[in-house]
Amino acid sequence: MTQYVHPLSAAIREIARIFGEMGFAVADGPELEDAWHNFDALNIPKDHPARDMQDTFWLPLREGESQARVMRTHTSPVQVRWMETHEPPIRIVVPGKAYRNEATDMTHEAQFYQVEGLVVDETTSLAHLKGTLARFFGEFFGGAVEVRLRPSFFAFTEPSVEVDMRLSGEDAPAKLKGKWIEVMGAGMVHPKVLNAAGIDPATYQGFAFGGGIERLAMLKWGIDDVRLFHAGDLRLPTQFPAYEG
């Protein structure tokens, strides 16, 4: 009997393997999250315009509840949860589901998987972020890859950057070869985030990154519609028989 692989699971598996080889543990956390972990601890205070960057599904405030819960808008709250319970050095990747309250189309989905990465120790710099992501993209897509950073803003990192990659290896999918493609947001963990999670920002630093896993899978396997991933439709996974090589 032919065995099939769902591309989302295949992508997560590759992410866990590649980062695992670089010493990253796979971490997880709740999808139904409190606003403190999803926003405040990540330096996105109440009534701050930075909250507009993420359209949020809120849950109704329950009796006696001082802060509302949200469907996590990113996997970044797991950074905070991990730091609250682990001492540096820290290296984690967090592949997990996130939610955005936005209309769906071929490239937007109200639920999607995101991979978050976090490194915290005494010496990790933006240069390490570049090197780490270059190695990841090189292994994930196969072959030579360049990584380019552009200035950006995320409340929980500083400096904050957008991450572009350009594949040039022989195995690179023809559609991607030689083109700069935006794939992630990243940056150096904001000292306020370390502080909120109980890690001394004067001693420790590190980087964090996050990007959509469906997007990585779409780029790698040429899937043209993000909605296919969560539709429960076997016409997607049956295109990907398990590879025995």
Add this chain to the structure above:
Amino acid sequence: MKVSREWLQDFFAEPLPDAAALADALTFGVAEIESIEEADDDSIIDVKVLPDRACYMLCHRGIAKELSVLLGLPLADDPLSHALPELLPAAPGLAVAVDDPARCPSYAAALLEGVSVGPSPAWLAARLARLGQRSINNVVDATNYVMLSLGTPLHAFDADKLSASGGTIGIRVRAARDGETVTALGGAEYALTSEMTVIADAHADAALAIAGIKGGTRAEVTEATTRIVLEAASFDPARTRRTSQALKLRTDASTRFEHGIADMLPRYGLDAVVALIAKIAGGELAGFAHADAPQPAPFVLGVSAQEANRRLGTALDDAALAALLGRLGFAYEKADDPLARVIALARSLEGAAYAEDSAMRFDAPRAFSCSSFTNYVYVHGAGLALPSISIDQYAATTPIEADGLAPGDLVFENTGEGRIRTETVQYLPGTPVPSGVDHVGMYLGEGMVIHASRNPGHVTIEPMASSPMFQRIVAYRRPLASPVPRFIVTAPIERLDLRTSTDLIEELGRVFGYANIAEQMLPAAPAAPLINPRFAYAEKLRAALGEAGFIETYTYSLRETGATALANALASDKSHLREDLASGLAASLPLNEGNLPLLGLDAVRLFEIGNVFPSEAEELRLGIAVRFPAGKKRAQQTREALEQARAVVSAALGTEAAPAAAGEETLEWNLSMIIPELAVPEAYVRGARIAPGALYKPFSPYPFVLRDIAAWTPGGTSADALETMIRETAGDLLVRLELFDQFSKDGRTSFAFHLVFQSQERTLSDQDMDPLMDRLYAAMREAGFETR
């Protein structure tokens, strides 16, 4: 923020490069570009200004300043480099008052008389039009123009529509009253609450505008207007945001105020708009009035090359860092020996007053608390910010032994009287400091300490051993880890985003260029990563179920029903969190069953691993769903498949795991309950991969058509030969071909195939299928086969 290249050019003496080059400089230096449009010999660049930089970049001047930094082109005349406008003379007939400075930290107004309201000059109307702004009249356009130029929202009122008392009109900024209404420009009426702020006609006590958001019709400027009051103010960002959200009213002004602008920035805007109106609408300035909260001293911060390099992974030396600060246009001083400067500064402040609750930026160097004193000397002497509370200064500095005490070290004391804190407040909040801290001073060497304290009530230098404030010393700590040179930077007035050394390092990094930072690999990890048991067992289950012929799917977490409803759902069918996996999986069965021939599967066997939300909990679950084609064996096949699934799951988990729920065609396990009971695996299984180079092919949205064909062939004919013939004859519409029967009799072999046809472009009809099948039959007969 849309900006015009022509308008940007006003800020430069030298010609700017073309729009593409400007966009490139901005993209790699500061902000993403949404679009570039060509319009009437101008280029309009839409710059995506992010929240942190909105305070200075939501205007042409801000973007011109960035271009100046990034391209190395000097600004010909930076309006913000001028001295703060003094707003003189005072207007005799105008008074302004602000009830609560927290709501409105600065309010300035100008009174102009003899103004001729009319159409704007063509250049002004054209500039606004190119940015998508409608021209209204010369006065209103001038306010919009200056906002787009300097980032300060402005508003014009018809002064004659304000009530006068004793020859004076008055503006009062006050809380709105619950239920108070304002008819905004454009005619919409808004009901306000006391959480909101209004600009009111002081004498008529009537609201003229919703503060920071939109003006009202009551004092609207019209063609008949001759006296105007121009308003330039700053409003509390969070309150502006809440008001704008509550009223669902977002304007150019509210966007700027909710991000925050420097309190004194509006003065530059007022100065500019008064000059512009005088030019294009005539009239005479009667004067100004203003009401401002006390303003803090300019913000001072600092950085060292060591700190910048540590964070960026660069190798900048002091000269390179100085050059970058110069490019950024920041005023800075270099402290070659920061510690010596700290000590000299501290000594120079001897005698300054003590005030327990003084705030550094407002009261220093006139008055200090103990911690504002230590903070001030480190900020201004070394560009090193300390937390504002003494116990937090304790937590943020490095411990040293008493015998290592050196000048510049901080001495922490628990006086035993008054407010002794035993937990940090803002720095690593809640960290216990059991010894308790309520006072801090700085050691000067030779047994002397300098500190600001209630005893004797000013900054004093005295022997530590005999100081009544240092009889219960709890710790000695060092703020500066290494005495390397530091840069002390004064943040420009408009740069509310520059508050910490990290903010400065980001500025240095982006101007140095992220492209110039060399990639580095992380060092080898100190230990093997922890195994995540949930991921490990999920992967094990995926592998086992996959091998057993179950196919993984993902279904939606948001469904029509469930125990937990969203407060703001996208759609009624996605209004709740799913309570289980089975419902979503079961819902996908009919579609997949209908596609079985297309997929070449005998039955639907699905599984999903994902989180569900029964009642108030969140659980990781595994769900199974199967569907066999209708027939008398269906019930038995279904039962057997579910039994098989149970066996596979139990084997993968290494335990007899009872399902949490079972349906006719579904099974579901609560992995959140099961996995904690299991041993953590030592490694992840090597799960299934996708072949290198595999690519997805879009599937047709049109229905497929199923046909069978069977033929007798001479002995020795291979199935392959028949398949080749069928494929060649049937062409691209044949998407699946499956041999389902083969037997030999009397020296002949019979082959029977399922054929699945589908078009990417249309629904196949009999008109498509009949000739196609005829061709297939004909081809077979021609080859000497007997079709059945």
